[in-house]
Amino acid sequence: EAQVTQNPRYLITVTGKKLTVTCSQNMNHEYMSWYRQDPGLGLRQIYYSMNVEVTDKGDVPEGYKVSRKEKRNFPLILESPSPNQTSLYFCASSLFRQNTEAFFGQGTRLTVV
Amino acid sequence: GQQVMQIPQYQHVQEGEDFTTYCNSSTTLSNIQWYKQRPGGHPVFLIQLVKSGEVKKQKRLTFQFGEAKKNSSLHITATQTTDVGTYFCAGRGSNYKLTFGKGTLLTVNP
Numbered sequence: 001e002a003q004v005t006q007n008p009r010y011l012i013t014v015t016g017k018k019l020t021v022t023c024s025q026n027m028n029h030e031y032m033s034w035y036r037q038d039p040g041l042g043l044r045q046i047y048y049s050m051n052v053e054v055t056d057k058g059d060v061p062e063g064y065k066v067s068r069k070e071k072r073n074f075p076l077i078l079e080s081p082s083p084n085q086t087s088l089y090f091c092a093s094s095l096f097r098q099n100t101e102a103f104f105g106q107g108t109r110l111t112v113v
Numbered sequence: 114g115q116q117v118m119q120i121p122q123y124q125h126v127q128e129g130e131d132f133t134t135y136c137n138s139s140t141t142l143s144n145i146q147w148y149k150q151r152p153g154g155h156p157v158f159l160i161q162l163v164k165s166g167e168v169k170k171q172k173r174l175t176f177q178f179g180e181a182k183k184n185s186s187l188h189i190t191a192t193q194t195t196d197v198g199t200y201f202c203a204g205r206g207s208n209y210k211l212t213f214g215k216g217t218l219l220t221v222n223p
Contacts, residue, residue, distance in 0.1 A: 033211075042214060102146075
C-alpha cells in the first residue's frame, strides 16, 4: 500500500530536549516536505527536499533541521525544542513534477512543555 | 512570495444547504489543488485544476479555476454530515512550491 509513515504519532517532551520525528515513504517520490499546522494558520511549510542530499528552507524553518540521506526518509529534527513549537506536524511526499498530488502522513502531535 | 488567501475561515450549515469556499492567489498559478482534512485526520487530495477556466465535478462537489489562473472555488451542493472537515486549496507556482490556503472548516448540522 502506498503510504507516508510518520513516527511518533504523539509526543510530549520538555524544553531543550532534542527530538527527531521520522518520515518514510514507499512511493519512490523525489519531493518531500514538512508542514506544521496551527489553528487559524493553516499548513505552513518548514523544509522541503527535491531529492537525496538536496534540502531547502520553507516558510517557517527556524528551530528545525532536516536531512535527506536516502530517498525514502526525511526526518525532522528539533535540536532544542521550545513551547512555540507545540504543533501538529505533517510530512508529505510527491513526484517532482508540476501536475502531481501530495501524499500526507498521519501527522505527529507534538507538545513541548 | 506567493500567498494564497482562502475564505471563509469557518462555515456552519444545515444539512442540505450548499457550501462554497474561495481561494485567491497573489501570483498566477501553474495549477491549483484541493485537499480535505477530516477531523483528527490528515489532508487528502481531492482534485487538481490545471487549465484556465477549468471546471471539474465530483458528485456533489464542483471545482472551478479562474480565467487568470489566480483564483479557484469549491462548491458543495446539498451538504451531508460526511462533508464535515477542513477544505484546503493549494496553489503550485512556477517554482514547484505548493502553497496552502489557511483552510475552511465546514461543520454540518444534521
